[in-house]
Amino acid sequence: MINSDLTLQQKKRAPSLKEVQEGRNWIVLLPASNSSSFSGKFPYHDILLERRNRKTSEIVDTDIHTLDLPNDEGSRVSYVCLKPDIRSFDLLTLARKLVQAHKSDNQQTLCFHVSGFTDTQSHRLVESLVAATAASIAIMPNYKTKQKTDYRFNKINIFGVVKTDAYKRTLAEAEGNALARYLSMLPSNKLMPGDYLKKLQILSKENSWKLDFYDISALKRKKAGAFLAVTQASAVKDAGIVCLRYNPARVSKMNKLSLVGKGICFDTGGVNLKSAKYMFGMHDDMQGSAVALGTFLALTRLNVNYPIECWLALATNHIGPRAYKPNDVITASDGTTIEIVHTDAEGRMVLADTLIMASERKPSLIIDFATLTGACVYSVGTGYSGVFTNQENYIPELIEVGKTCGERVWPFPMDEDYESALKSEIADIKQCALEGNADHILAARFLQRFVKHNIPWIHMDLSSSQNKGGLGHIPTDTTGFGVRYVLNLLFSGKIWKK
Numbered sequence: 001m002i003n004s005d006l007t008l009q010q011k012k013r014a015p016s017l018k019e020v021q022e023g024r025n026w027i028v029l030l031p032a033s034n035s036s037s038f039s040g041k042f043p044y045h046d047i048l049l050e051r052r053n054r055k056t057s058e059i060v061d062t063d064i065h066t067l068d069l070p071n072d073e074g075s076r077v078s079y080v081c082l083k084p085d086i087r088s089f090d091l092l093t094l095a096r097k098l099v100q101a102h103k104s105d106n107q108q109t110l111c112f113h114v115s116g117f118t119d120t121q122s123h124r125l126v127e128s129l130v131a132a133t134a135a136s137i138a139i140m141p142n143y144k145t146k147q148k149t150d151y152r153f154n155k156i157n158i159f160g161v162v163k164t165d166a167y168k169r170t171l172a173e174a175e176g177n178a179l180a181r182y183l184s185m186l187p188s189n190k191l192m193p194g195d196y197l198k199k200l201q202i203l204s205k206e207n208s209w210k211l212d213f214y215d216i217s218a219l220k221r222k223k224a225g226a227f228l229a230v231t232q233a234s235a236v237k238d239a240g241i242v243c244l245r246y247n248p249a250r251v252s253k254m255n256k257l258s259l260v261g262k263g264i265c266f267d268t269g270g271v272n273l274k275s276a277k278y279m280f281g282m283h284d285d286m287q288g289s290a291v292a293l294g295t296f297l298a299l300t301r302l303n304v305n306y307p308i309e310c311w312l313a314l315a316t317n318h319i320g321p322r323a324y325k326p327n328d329v330i331t332a333s334d335g336t337t338i339e340i341v342h343t344d345a346e347g348r349m350v351l352a353d354t355l356i357m358a359s360e361r362k363p364s365l366i367i368d369f370a371t372l373t374g375a376c377v378y379s380v381g382t383g384y385s386g387v388f389t390n391q392e393n394y395i396p397e398l399i400e401v402g403k404t405c406g407e408r409v410w411p412f413p414m415d416e417d418y419e420s421a422l423k424s425e426i427a428d429i430k431q432c433a434l435e436g437n438a439d440h441i442l443a444a445r446f447l448q449r450f451v452k453h454n455i456p457w458i459h460m461d462l463s464s465s466q467n468k469g470g471l472g473h474i475p476t477d478t479t480g481f482g483v484r485y486v487l488n489l490l491f492s493g494k495i496w497k498k
């Protein structure tokens, strides 16, 4: 539906003059220092350096130089002389810009050459270019009647280093991320919960997933009052909770992973109606569910050897005579009574019952994703996402993985005394505080209550779901942030043993 095929060829050696001419688009990465004293150089190496040295202004390591080579085809080369320890986020950003420098050309092959680095360094550099290329060719929703011919790369030729797994994980991440972005960009009149369910049914068939759908009646039987409160004002009763299941052919461990996502297909704010400025863009309040799904897809592609469940809370937060209101007291499916304070805090309501249902299956780890609070955006901006956990010992690894993979997160405290702000006179807990600070932390404290059986849990408040101009290797404002992060977290093996 959205993925262009991308084929990869790899050669350890440098390209020949003929190959440079045939491949019209080249991205060349060179070390910032000792640029003349290594072997396996690009055929036009000296011209590149001479051109770079001609610049009179001060040269920064991440400056991109572009020139057309003096061959018959006028092969275009973009090159950078960079330090191998460049931060991953900066490297991904650079990779996006390098790929974008070649997008207007009507060629289908993009060539990379790295030389002067160790193999480990080269793998990391090329990985970022593969990630950026794959992100750039994903097809996104477009309803313009006159469509521009859009050339997309479908082949990458890599020179200078060979990776045995041919960047399989990077391509799986890219596919999951593209799915997440695609769904998040769909306008809400094209992706109401019912439409979303249909797409999930198609995907389940294609990928041999089991799909269970808990519709409004099923959720009434489960007494999932927190979820149902949010759906009360919806004219179409298509909301519900989806559970997708992946079961590997060979299970090597009893570990079971559970992914949970907030899927509010449009958020008006409800009775506490949002103003125009804050309502615009609220079709993407389902991005948490899309990222959970994208992560689930990527892990399926990689045939991981543990079972996974993916829980998606699909609903819309509407305004209407039947809408839930401030001061209403709602009962979640575990019996917890909740005093409603602000109807725009609907994400934590739908997630409460979803987390209870996910917990019932006793997974070894729950990771939830949600575009949950404005407070998280105020705290870290849109370049980072917030991360919360009931396992404080995970925190160093959670930060480290973000730094390493370039999708950066920052943790917040979860101390019990924060919850005094959620004390209710009439119910077990308030949904949120009307006044005061740290709503992202209160939201996490609220959610933690519904994670049962002491199951290790990580909550991602996706403040970086939208970033103007793209983020890292992702070229669109909608980032699909989280797929790459979670894959790197799981494959790092530190908190999740394969």
Ligand SMILES: [Zn+2]
Residues within 6 Å of the ligand: 267, 269, 317, 343, 344, 345, 346, 347
């Ligand atoms: Zn809301």
